Amino acid sequence: MPAVKKATVNEKGYYGNAIVSDKVKDHGNDPFVVKKLEEAKAFLRKNGLNGLPDLKK
Amino acid sequence: MNLERYPYLANNNFNNYEFYSDGPKGRIKKGVRFSLMNNEPIIYNLAFGDIPDGTDMIDDAVVSNNNDRDMVLVTVANTIFDFTNNYGNHYIFATGSTPARTRLYQMGITSLWNEISIDFVVLGFKNSSWQAFQSNVNYEAFLVKRK
Numbered sequence: 001m002p003a004v005k006k007a008t009v010n011e012k013g014y015y016g017n018a019i020v021s022d023k024v025k026d027h028g029n030d031p032f033v034v035k036k037l038e039e040a041k042a043f044l045r046k047n048g049l050n051g052l053p054d055l056k057k
Numbered sequence: 058m059n060l061e062r063y064p065y066l067a068n069n070n071f072n073n074y075e076f077y078s079d080g081p082k083g084r085i086k087k088g089v090r091f092s093l094m095n096n097e098p099i100i101y102n103l104a105f106g107d108i109p110d111g112t113d114m115i116d117d118a119v120v121s122n123n124n125d126r127d128m129v130l131v132t133v134a135n136t137i138f139d140f141t142n143n144y145g146n147h148y149i150f151a152t153g154s155t156p157a158r159t160r161l162y163q164m165g166i167t168s169l170w171n172e173i174s175i176d177f178v179v180l181g182f183k184n185s186s187w188q189a190f191q192s193n194v195n196y197e198a199f200l201v202k203r204k
Contacts (some may be wrong), residue, residue, distance in 0.1 A: 015135040018067035018139040024075050024166040026068060027090040035094045040102040040150050042167075043198060046097055051186035052098075052148075054199070 058172050062132040070071070071143040074136040075108065080123030087129065087147060088115040089136045091149070099147040101140070104192055119156050130165040134173065141203055152198035167192040178202045 010031050065076035074089040084110040094102040103156030106117030123129075137149055155158035163181075166173060170192060172181065180187040190199070 017069065018065055018074060018136065020069060020071075021066040021202065022069065024068040024073050025064045026070075026115060027073050027088055027104070027115045028092060030090070030104075030116075032106060032116045032118075033090045033092065036104040036154070037094055037102050040094045040152070040198075044100070044150070044151070047185065047197075048184060049098075049187065051188055052180065 058131060058134055058169075058176055060131045060169065060172050061128055063128060065132055065136060067136075067139055068117055070137055076132050078107055078121065078123045078125055080125045081141050082121055082123045085123055085176070086110075087132075089145070090115060091136075091140050094150060098149055100103050101144070101146070101147060101149050103137075103149050103151045103201075105134070105151075117158065120150055124168075126161070127168055130162075130169060134169075134177070137177075137201065137203070146203050149201045150198065151201065156197075159197065162199065163196060166190065166199070176204060 063076040063078065072091045076087050078085040078087055088106060088108045090104045091101045092104065094100050096181050104115060106115045107119045108120055109114055109119060112172050140149075141147065151162065153162055166179060178201070179190035180200040181190050181194060182188075182198045182200075183194060183196050185202060190196075
């Protein structure tokens, strides 16, 4: 697959150029993804958000 | 981010992304999955890894070393644009599976900082608090948000 040299701005004015494909499966239940999510939640429970700016945004 | 990246695919919900890394080890399929991990404030977890042949599942146990770390990182960063275009500009949480992998992410962010800092606020967790990213500090985890 060739490299894309530069990202372009889409019609919304943002970068991001994903090509939508029904061949991309949902990885939400992959064991690694589930494990990472649980670890991330545990990290946040343990450490909180101290120091995080603009919490309400 | 005006940096070289791989073309990438998204599913219809824009929370799953796939692309191929090309390098000395060949063509390696990569996957990114965003999952809601916190509601107040809204934070999504970013899970990223290889999709080994025949598995169709993301797994970061494999160390592919395909000599394209920065290009892979730029591609993953671009998926954040697509994701947040569809889900709102919320924080994205990311950490490696191991301290070494987290360090690898940090080296990549440092390497691309001039470009990344144009588009993203990056915070690192260290000494019990979230701090503005500095290239010479080792962090336990990262929170990324578009500017």
